[in-house]
Amino acid sequence: MKIVACQMPAELEDVDARLAAIADIVRQARSKGADIAVFPELATTGYGLGDEIRALAEPIDGPAIARLKAVSAEFGVALVIGLPLVEDGIAYNSCAFIAPDGTVSSYNKIQLYGDYEKALFRPGCGAPPLFDYKGMRFGLLICFDVEFPERVRDLALRGAEAILVPTALPQSDGGRFIATSVIPVRAFENQVFVVYANHAGSDARFSYQGLSCIAAPDGALLAQAAEAGPAVICAELDKGAYDASREQNPYLSELRLHTGG
Amino acid sequence: MKIVACQMPAELEDVDARLAAIADIVRQARSKGADIAVFPELATTGYGLGDEIRALAEPIDGPAIARLKAVSAEFGVALVIGLPLVEDGIAYNSCAFIAPDGTVSSYNKIQLYGDYEKALFRPGCGAPPLFDYKGMRFGLLICFDVEFPERVRDLALRGAEAILVPTALPQSDGGRFIATSVIPVRAFENQVFVVYANHAGSDARFSYQGLSCIAAPDGALLAQAAEAGPAVICAELDKGAYDASREQNPYLSELRLHTGG
Numbered sequence: 001m002k003i004v005a006c007q008m009p010a011e012l013e014d015v016d017a018r019l020a021a022i023a024d025i026v027r028q029a030r031s032k033g034a035d036i037a038v039f040p041e042l043a044t045t046g047y048g049l050g051d052e053i054r055a056l057a058e059p060i061d062g063p064a065i066a067r068l069k070a071v072s073a074e075f076g077v078a079l080v081i082g083l084p085l086v087e088d089g090i091a092y093n094s095c096a097f098i099a100p101d102g103t104v105s106s107y108n109k110i111q112l113y114g115d116y117e118k119a120l121f122r123p124g125c126g127a128p129p130l131f132d133y134k135g136m137r138f139g140l141l142i143c144f145d146v147e148f149p150e151r152v153r154d155l156a157l158r159g160a161e162a163i164l165v166p167t168a169l170p171q172s173d174g175g176r177f178i179a180t181s182v183i184p185v186r187a188f189e190n191q192v193f194v195v196y197a198n199h200a201g202s203d204a205r206f207s208y209q210g211l212s213c214i215a216a217p218d219g220a221l222l223a224q225a226a227e228a229g230p231a232v233i234c235a236e237l238d239k240g241a242y243d244a245s246r247e248q249n250p251y252l253s254e255l256r257l258h259t260g261g
Numbered sequence: 262m263k264i265v266a267c268q269m270p271a272e273l274e275d276v277d278a279r280l281a282a283i284a285d286i287v288r289q290a291r292s293k294g295a296d297i298a299v300f301p302e303l304a305t306t307g308y309g310l311g312d313e314i315r316a317l318a319e320p321i322d323g324p325a326i327a328r329l330k331a332v333s334a335e336f337g338v339a340l341v342i343g344l345p346l347v348e349d350g351i352a353y354n355s356c357a358f359i360a361p362d363g364t365v366s367s368y369n370k371i372q373l374y375g376d377y378e379k380a381l382f383r384p385g386c387g388a389p390p391l392f393d394y395k396g397m398r399f400g401l402l403i404c405f406d407v408e409f410p411e412r413v414r415d416l417a418l419r420g421a422e423a424i425l426v427p428t429a430l431p432q433s434d435g436g437r438f439i440a441t442s443v444i445p446v447r448a449f450e451n452q453v454f455v456v457y458a459n460h461a462g463s464d465a466r467f468s469y470q471g472l473s474c475i476a477a478p479d480g481a482l483l484a485q486a487a488e489a490g491p492a493v494i495c496a497e498l499d500k501g502a503y504d505a506s507r508e509q510n511p512y513l514s515e516l517r518l519h520t521g522g
Contacts, residue, residue, distance in 0.1 A: 110517055123517065148516060149410030149450060174509050177449060177480045185446040188438060189410060219438045248435050255409060256371055256384070 048205035082166035309466035
């Protein structure tokens with residue numbers, strides 16, 4: 001299972017430019033032999049667009065997903081991508097898994113971050129979905145979600161072997177710590193892979209931390225992008241390669257949930 | 262609030278030698294102006310002593326605690342120290358908080374690690390205690406406990422501002438990752454201090470990682486010992502200095518526990 005995390009430039013100006021860039025990145029991902037390409041949070045609109053994002057939110061069978069399905073089918077690469085979705089007139093900060101065969105599943109972000117997101121979106125209230133693809137079981141989270149250990153644990157206890165995380169991590173000391181320490185620890189403490197795809201550069205409202213990464217079950221970073229600039233980083237997720245780490249760090253089997261809390 | 266973490270040499274041969282070394286370290290801690298000195302897991306007996314540890318387990322009003330109370334009172338420094346305690350004939354891997362005024366509270370390790378500990382001890386089943394000392398609220402955990410985010414979250418949600426952790430972390434790649442990445446992340450994701458006191462060197466059974474540390478709510482390491490050799494590391498826990506970090510990383514107030522799990 002080969003996976004890429006796509007660090008996108010925040011400067012891209014509109015949905016058309018972004019969908020074209022996404023198609024181009026998927027072409028690159030295909031040339032690297034990728035099975036899945038993971039894109040940032042709100043990758044189709046940009047994260048910092050403000051109120052306009054709500055107007056751009058589409059239903060799951062809308063034109064943005066239709067174009068992404070066509071891209072996935074054309075290149076034979078599955079996509080995990082952040083975008084605004086609307087259900088019953090309500091906008092969510094969502095992400096979708098889109099397979100080349102047209103399968104789609106989506107997740108609405110539970111842990112909205114700050115006043116900016118809370119003004120734009122309603123928080124999701126359903127459990128993040130798991131999906132099986134090419135012999136591995138995956139879970140989805142978005143940005144702030146993954147900073148809460150409870151959210152990753154929930155997916156790992158339900159059988160996720162890799163957690164795929166579109167993000168829009170802003171540039172700050174905390175941002176650097178999250179990308180270089182929190183993400184590897186989430187992988188280690190659950191003995192799973194974590195794939196974290198961020199924006200880089202700046203839009204009208206925010207600057208982003210870059211540092212997209214792919215962390216292994218033993219906490220090692222298999223790949224990490226720079227702070228600045230677009231990047232397509234790549235790693236092989238070899239789920240059989242970490243038996244010694246799982247034996248030494250048996251957090252899922254040893255967790256005593258109902259004691260002392 | 263000034264705190265020290267005491268990294269003890271694993272080679273010390275018996276309880277008398279260890280209690281003498283502990284008294285000497287508390288004298289050093291006093292000279293640094295420390296309010297609390299944190300010692301490793303099973304610091305009074307050594308961690309690797311095997312079956313003998315069960316024979317050395319004492320009740321909370323036994324002679325080891327009595328000597329430690331005298332040391333705390335003599336130097337005016339509170340102690341947090343790992344030692345084997347016995348209750349109703351059952352041995353636990355415990356730690357005690359001992360104040361200069363003779364106050365004692367204790368905790369029995371919930372997350373026993375591996376066959377070695379499980380053969381020696383029964384796991385604790387009570388919630389770890391909180392205690393207030395000189396204007397701060399503290400929680401206790403032992404070694405493997407702190408590697409589970411659930412255990413630290415429980416204490417933080419109950420109001421702990423600093424988590425004090427006697428440990429016996431063995432030397433390994435995982436050990437290095439735990440001391441340098443997992444501990445700072447536990448501090449950051451709860452916006453609390455974590456004080457982690459380990460052994461260094463080797464006893465008859467195990468080699469230890471050293472790297473005792475004091476982590477701040479923003480994930481910074483305020484102090485970290487070397488991998489080898491004894492050390493007394495020191496930091497001021499200034500709980501008012503991290504308001505900006507708490508505002509940017511509001512994990513305790515934003516956690517949506519009952520959604521999507």
